[in-house]
Amino acid sequence: MAASENAWTCRRCGRSDAPRLDWEPWPGDLGREVRETVCSSCWNEWMTIQTRILNEYRVNVLHPDHVRAVREQMCRFFDLPLEEKSSEQ
Numbered sequence: 001m002a003a004s005e006n007a008w009t010c011r012r013c014g015r016s017d018a019p020r021l022d023w024e025p026w027p028g029d030l031g032r033e034v035r036e037t038v039c040s041s042c043w044n045e046w047m048t049i050q051t052r053i054l055n056e057y058r059v060n061v062l063h064p065d066h067v068r069a070v071r072e073q074m075c076r077f078f079d080l081p082l083e084e085k086s087s088e089q
């Protein structure tokens with residue numbers, strides 16, 4: 001864990017010059033984590049996949065189980081921990 005504040009790299013593509021997200025694309029800690037560690041082009045990449053998942057599985061975004069399933073896919077995609085951490089740092 002050598003995460004220096006000055007040397008930011010995207011957790012997925014590893015680029016340090018990639019444009020970053022300026023908003024949290026998911027509620028809670030996970031959204032914060034994504035915002036802080038994922039670049040916007042990787043997020044866009046995920047959005048394409050997410051859209052496909054939503055269409056293919058007819059996901060109801062208001063259904064908690066469906067939301068959980070999408071969240072899980074997203075965590076796999078970005079290699080994020082699946083468990084929600086209440087207080088880190």
Ligand SMILES: [Zn+2]
Nearest residue numbers: 010013039042
């Ligand atoms: Zn990236």
